Amino acid sequence: MAETAASGPGMPQLDVTTFSNQIFWLVVTMVVLYYVMSRVALPRIAAVLADRRGTITSDIAAAEEYKLKAQQAEEAYHKALADARAEANRIVEAAKLDIQAQLDVQLAKADAEIAAKANESERRIREIRDSAMEMVSEVSKDVTKDILESFGGKADARSVNAAVAARIKAGAAS
Amino acid sequence: MASENGGLVIKPMDQFQVKALFGGDISWYTPTNVTLWMALTVLAATALMVYGARGRALVPSRAQSAAEMTYGFIYKMVEDVAGRDAVRFFPYIFTLFMFVLFANLLGLIPFAFTTTSHIAVTAVLAFTVFFSVTALGFILHGTKFLKLFWVSSAPLPLRPVLALIEVISYFVRPVSHSIRLAGAMMAGHAVAKVFAGFAAALGAAFFLPILAVTALYALELLVAVIQAYVFTILTCVYLKDALHPAH
Numbered sequence: 410m411a412e413t414a415a416s417g418p419g420m421p422q423l424d425v426t427t428f429s430n431q432i433f434w435l436v437v438t439m440v441v442l443y444y445v446m447s448r449v450a451l452p453r454i455a456a457v458l459a460d461r462r463g464t465i466t467s468d469i470a471a472a473e474e475y476k477l478k479a480q481q482a483e484e485a486y487h488k489a490l491a492d493a494r495a496e497a498n499r500i501v502e503a504a505k506l507d508i509q510a511q512l513d514v515q516l517a518k519a520d521a522e523i524a525a526k527a528n529e530s531e532r533r534i535r536e537i538r539d540s541a542m543e544m545v546s547e548v549s550k551d552v553t554k555d556i557l558e559s560f561g562g563k564a565d566a567r568s569v570n571a572a573v574a575a576r577i578k579a580g581a582a583s
Numbered sequence: 584m585a586s587e588n589g590g591l592v593i594k595p596m597d598q599f600q601v602k603a604l605f606g607g608d609i610s611w612y613t614p615t616n617v618t619l620w621m622a623l624t625v626l627a628a629t630a631l632m633v634y635g636a637r638g639r640a641l642v643p644s645r646a647q648s649a650a651e652m653t654y655g656f657i658y659k660m661v662e663d664v665a666g667r668d669a670v671r672f673f674p675y676i677f678t679l680f681m682f683v684l685f686a687n688l689l690g691l692i693p694f695a696f697t698t699t700s701h702i703a704v705t706a707v708l709a710f711t712v713f714f715s716v717t718a719l720g721f722i723l724h725g726t727k728f729l730k731l732f733w734v735s736s737a738p739l740p741l742r743p744v745l746a747l748i749e750v751i752s753y754f755v756r757p758v759s760h761s762i763r764l765a766g767a768m769m770a771g772h773a774v775a776k777v778f779a780g781f782a783a784a785l786g787a788a789f790f791l792p793i794l795a796v797t798a799l800y801a802l803e804l805l806v807a808v809i810q811a812y813v814f815t816i817l818t819c820v821y822l823k824d825a826l827h828p829a830h
């Protein structure tokens with residue numbers, strides 16, 4: 410603690426003998442620092458900042474351009490979609506008409522076939538019925554003659570035939 | 584203080600002593616602790632602004648980001664306070680800021696020497712600003728620079744009085760400019776030293792002054808940055824007066 414005697418009771422800040430030393434070194438320091446800052450540090454940082462600003466500006470412009478392109482692509486896509494939809498509708502409509510026409514033709518053909526078949530069937534049914542009628546009168550006449558003969562009567566073929574035919578006619582009419 | 588029996592000896596001002604690094608007397612060119620800590624200040628500022636920003640990256644590293652933010656902060660301050668045409672003085676103002684900031688911050692390292700706590704240093708800085716700004720005002724505006732002291736918006740009878748006040752306040756500027764910085768630095772460091780001395784003397788209750796020193800250190804960190812900011816912004820204000828003297 411002996412060396413503190415040199416400092417005395419006052420403030421070292423007011424020790425005028427050190428002023429020239431401090432001022433000299435301060436001037437040296439400021440000159441060096443100013444040189445380093447103004448020649449090296451500040452231009453470099455300014456360049457970096459300008460560079461970044463330029464990059465950001467051009468990036469934003471590019472992004473704007475891409476956005477425009479994307480919008481155009483979207484519009485084209487929507488247009489293509491609408492076109493395709495219209496085309497599909499048109500094709501569906503055409504197919505429907507085509508199918509309807511074919512269906513009509515087939516229906517007419519089927520109707521005609523069905524009508525022909527029905528006529529044919531009707532004709533055959535009539536034939537069968539006619540022949541059946543004939544056979545009924547035939548069988549009736551024979552049976553009638555046989556019955557008359559078995560009763561011992563002499564069957565007059567013509568009168569029996571006429572009577573049976575009249576009865577059958579009456580039966581068919583009733 | 585019981586210094587005579589060796590109990591409590593606190594010498595808060597010893598930390599401000601200028602000492603020759605290699606012994607001997609101090610003449611104007613002797614390398615002293617002033618030299619050492621100013622050199623470290625230059626190195627620290629260079630480390631941040633040159634080494635830190637060496638990548639020149641589009642996406643900056645942390646150090647580069649800090650350097651760019653410092654640059655942007657001071658640039659904007661000069662532009663906002665002193666006007667667009669003050670930007671040509673930006674390198675000098677930036678140098679001032681870096682010197683004061685790093686001198687203040689390095690001074691907070693224990694056992695460091697705070698160059699900005701010396702009135703000789705801050706006065707040279709302040710008077711350099713004062714004289715150059717005044718000279719600039721006369722060079723740019725001639726005698727119209729004196730309108731700075733003539734408050735044309737005030738009533739005519741008041742103007743001479745105001746002019747007197749303005750002139751006095753103008754010449755007080757460098758004094759307040761320098762003493763504010765040196766005083767803030769010196770006071771904080773001296774108080775820290777006093778509390779540290781208490782910690783050694785109090786024995787069992789040593790933690791109380793240590794807590795106080797810790798809190799004070801945080802405050803001093805704030806003061807170191809704020810004083811650098813204040814010194815720089817006042818420089819900008821004075822520069823604005825020289826560039827645009829009309830009220």
